[in-house]
Amino acid sequence: MRRGIPAGVLIALALLVPAAPAAAQAETPGLNAACQTVERKLYKDIRELVTIDLDTATDGEVQLVGNQIMAAVRTDELPVLLPAIQKHLDGTAEDLRAFLKKGVYSARTADLRIAVGRTMTDAGANVQAAAQKALNSGTINASLAYLNEELYAARALDCASQPTPSASVNPSATSSVTPSVTPSATTTAAPVPTASASTDAPSGEGGGLAVTGADIGTVAGAGGALLLLGGVGYVIGRRRRSRFVA
Known part of the structure; x- marks a missing residue:
C-alpha cells in the first residue's frame, strides 16, 4: 500500500533540495x-531531480x-515547462507520472x-557563434553547457575586443587642437598688409621723390622761359643790325 506525504512537506522539500547546489554554483x-x-x-538540469523509478514510485514521491522541478525552473522565466x-x-497523479516520463524533457528542451x-x-560574434552551435545540436546537454559556461567565455572574448573609452577621447582632443592651430597660422600670415603699408609709405617717406619731381618740372619750365627769351633777344638783335646796315 502506498503512503501519502502531506502537501506541506512536499512543498518544503521541493524548495530546499534544488536550492543548495544552485547557491553553490551561483x-x-x-x-x-x-x-x-x-x-x-x-540553469538547472532537471534530469538530476528524477532519482526515482516513476513506474514503481508512490503518488507522493511523484508529486x-x-x-522540485517546478521550484527549479520558476526563476528561469521561460514560457513552456513551468x-x-x-x-x-x-491534475491526477497518473497524468503527472506520464508527463514526468516524457513530456517534461521535451518542454525543458524547448525552454532552453x-x-x-x-x-x-x-550579441558579439563569439556569442553568436557559440549560441548557434548549441542550437544546431538541439540537445539539453548542449544548451545547458552553453548557458552555464560557454556563454560567459564567449562574452569575455567579445567584451575584450571592444574599444576602450579612452580611444574615443583622443580623437576629440586631436580634432579640437587641429582647428585651433590652423586659424592661428592664418592670422599670423595676415600681416601681409605690411606690403600694402609699404605701398602707402611713399606718400610719407617718399615725399623726397615727389619733391624732386616737382623741382625737375620747375627747372624745365625755367629753361624753356630762358630759351624763349634768348630767341626773342636773337630776333631783336637781328632787326637792329639790319636797320644799322641800312
Whole structure:
C-alpha cells in the first residue's frame, strides 16, 4: 500500500533540495550583455531531480519530484515547462507520472532553446557563434553547457575586443587642437598688409621723390622761359643790325 506525504512537506522539500547546489554554483561571477560583472544565471538540469523509478514510485514521491522541478525552473522565466508542470501538478497523479516520463524533457528542451536564442540579441560574434552551435545540436546537454559556461567565455572574448573609452577621447582632443592651430597660422600670415603699408609709405617717406619731381618740372619750365627769351633777344638783335646796315 502506498503512503501519502502531506502537501506541506512536499512543498518544503521541493524548495530546499534544488536550492543548495544552485547557491553553490551561483558564487562564480561572469559578464552580462553590458560587459558588467554579475552573478551567473544558472540553469538547472532537471534530469538530476528524477532519482526515482516513476513506474514503481508512490503518488507522493511523484508529486515531490514534480514540485522540485517546478521550484527549479520558476526563476528561469521561460514560457513552456513551468505552466506545463503546474498544470499536471493540479491534475491526477497518473497524468503527472506520464508527463514526468516524457513530456517534461521535451518542454525543458524547448525552454532552453528559447533561453539560448535570447542571448543572441545584439550579441558579439563569439556569442553568436557559440549560441548557434548549441542550437544546431538541439540537445539539453548542449544548451545547458552553453548557458552555464560557454556563454560567459564567449562574452569575455567579445567584451575584450571592444574599444576602450579612452580611444574615443583622443580623437576629440586631436580634432579640437587641429582647428585651433590652423586659424592661428592664418592670422599670423595676415600681416601681409605690411606690403600694402609699404605701398602707402611713399606718400610719407617718399615725399623726397615727389619733391624732386616737382623741382625737375620747375627747372624745365625755367629753361624753356630762358630759351624763349634768348630767341626773342636773337630776333631783336637781328632787326637792329639790319636797320644799322641800312
